[in-house]
Amino acid sequence: MTDKPTSLIPHTKQDWLKKLIPAWVSDYSPSRLPADIIAGIVVGILVIPQSLGYAVLAGLPPVYGLYASIVPVLVYAWVGSSSVQALGAVAITAIMTASSLHGLAVEGSLQYIMLASLLALMMGGILWLAGKLKLGWIMQFISRGVSAGFVSGAAVLIFISQIKYLTNIAISGNTLPGYAISMFSQLNSLHLPTLLIGATAFVLFLLNRYASAYVWESWLPQAQAKWAGRLFPLLLVVVAIVLSYLGQWASRGIRTIGEIPSGLPSFSVPEFESFSQVATLLPTAGLMALIVFISSSSVASTYARLRGEKFDANTELRGLGLANIAGGFSQSFPVAGGFSRTAINVDSGAKTPLASVVSVVVMVIALLSLSQMIAPLPYALLGAMIMASIISLIDFGTFKSAWKTDRLDALSFSATFFGVLLFGLNVGLVIGIIVSFAGLIWQSSQPHIAVVGRLLGTEHFRNVNRHDVITYENLLIMRVDESLFFGNSESVHSQIQQALNQHPKASELVLIMSSVNHIDLTAQEMLITLNRELVANNKRLHYSFIKGPVMDVIEQTAVITELSGRVFLSTVQAINLLTDDNLHNDQHPTVQQQEFH
Known part of the structure; x- marks a missing residue:
């Protein structure tokens, strides 16, 4: 009596056999x-x-x-x-x-x-x-x-x-x-x-x-x-x-x-x-x-x-x-x-x-x-x-490398290492994980925000402290390099206020949001407050490069509906419209009617 051809075995049984027998067994080559x-x-x-x-x-x-x-x-x-x-x-x-x-x-x-x-x-x-x-x-x-x-x-x-x-x-x-x-x-x-x-x-x-x-x-x-x-x-x-x-x-x-x-x-x-x-x-x-x-x-x-x-x-x-x-x-x-x-x-x-x-x-x-x-x-x-x-x-070796390139990881290494030696394996590991997450939270709470300007002859914008760029007296452009959440919203607000104090003649503030992947409720309230503070000082707030998923979250909130300025698809558009030579007199908040990506 011969075995049934594989094609006659019900598919459910074939699937069961495939799950039971690993691929390396069913496909094993005698040459190995x-x-x-x-x-x-x-x-x-x-x-x-x-x-x-x-x-x-x-x-x-x-x-x-x-x-x-x-x-x-x-x-x-x-x-x-x-x-x-x-x-x-x-x-x-x-x-x-x-x-x-x-x-x-x-x-x-x-x-x-x-x-x-x-x-x-x-x-x-x-x-x-x-x-x-x-x-x-x-x-x-x-x-x-x-x-x-x-x-x-x-x-x-x-x-x-x-x-x-x-x-x-x-x-x-x-x-x-x-x-x-x-x-x-x-x-x-x-x-x-x-x-x-x-x-x-x-x-x-x-x-x-x-x-x-x-x-x-x-x-x-x-x-x-x-x-x-x-x-x-x-x-x-x-x-x-x-x-x-x-x-x-x-x-x-x-x-x-x-x-x-x-x-x-x-x-x-x-x-x-x-x-x-x-x-x-x-x-x-x-x-x-x-x-x-x-x-x-x-x-x-x-x-x-x-x-x-x-x-x-x-x-x-x-x-x-x-x-x-x-x-x-x-x-x-x-x-x-x-x-x-x-x-x-x-x-x-x-x-x-x-x-x-x-x-x-x-x-x-x-x-x-x-x-x-x-x-x-x-x-x-x-x-x-x-x-x-x-x-x-x-x-x-990992500690030495981290000390040169990432002090927070070096701190996590040290905390874990000495925690294990002094308190045992379990407690040491927990200490290391806590220090690691604490460092991550601290790092996120201190986001990098740069005042940027335009590179001559290009549509690129770079940090004014690192590059020779063009800036505008009435226009302050800042790039936010982190998502905005409850842990860093106060720090972001403080850095923006500091930059505004250093540029008293700037009546237009543009925030480049290309690196922002999320804005939670606390951060939304911070942006609303920032907008109202600017209005009280006869200034306007604008955004550029807001991602589509982020816009889906904030489009119907006061972040946009009460915005004193505009939402631009690009920072170049903001410059074209907001610099002294091209500034429009329309003071009503508008959002560029373009698709957000």
Whole structure:
């Protein structure tokens, strides 16, 4: 019996199948298979130690880093928006998980693990709901200064939090003062062999990351040097495991991860003790959802643009949401798209999400066969690996650039950065967002209004303070460079009055409105008052270049019906009619009978 031709399948069923099966599966080309397999194997192998480290950073047993790289990755590969983004445990979600669960349960305990999965479930639900509501546009409201300041502050906290693994000092906290107090009160617990191992590994990781041109390229071809640099962390992990096993480091007081449970993650519903815990985690889940979306969509959209592919922010929201929801039921903690692992995925030749599926296979093999082999790995090495990799996230370059070009964004960066360090991740992010919006409101409340004149021989008008222009004694022309609303109407009125005082002979005021996209009720009242003040001083108010949508709003209001002057289609027309040589005697308000655009 043969299958029915596709044309005989009802269209509703065809549409349902198209929605169920992603395009990369139905259109998969066998020619892409070798590249996807190689990329998946490379990523899977290289991120095993990284995944273990991020689980430790989150306060979880190391094996949960591998759990987080299985079910969520499969779900995102099926429904995510990016063809090459590699999902998994990342530094930001790990430190935010540890910060949010601090004080709610003992690190590594069953209750702590359940709460971490609950956090993933809650964050995933928020992301999925945001995708269904098509809230992908929301990412544009987080300025570059805020996002860079948050990531930089979080990177510093992550760096400091790993000191406990390099020194054996049991420091704790979620702010810089908290870590400092905890550390200095326990300096006597410093373990020198652990420090020696951790410091040595840290220096080696730093040299590999930042001096690879001297370390590898001096004696290897460029292509081989590139892969040597990538494989070095894995090689160092293997060497550390061998040395730890032969030297019996665990018996010498050097903390090792021990034997990790063999087997795949189980499916279960995250449990919690009370709804107060859910209420406590909800704000963090919301902030994490925002950060995860911004960071992941930044990675996905960048590679989509480079590869000439389409990126849909709402699809990304739903993909991240479903991946974390699935992770919440499969012993995962919050995951996101990783900068480094995505770069490795792309550089290794990944063509489609099948590469991520292959990396999951590698993780499964690791869970089933490497549990005893990884046991001697010292925590100091994982801490050093995270510390060396996290330095690149401290983005002072953005602050320097903003300080030169946009002081408000530099202020947002500083407020977020120091807010994170002093008050924690959640409060720091909120502080940064508030400062960013406050700066935006302040900037809007101080609009630029220029007195302009006509460039000789042209119909162009420019700022009298910047150009050599023609001005008219009886005519004052001003260009309004912002929309008018309650926040800036008083400032606009004040600047206009100041300009009128500086030009006492001007009896005609023309406001160029080409940059005005909206005039709210408060601004309308300001313009009406301005017009009446001018009339009381035997002067007239005129407008030019009012946009059609703006005119639709104000045409039947006193802004126009009581206008002492005219509304001109162009400023040149205003000059032709209002200068001393051509001034009309008609003092009645009129509007040019022309279409407004």
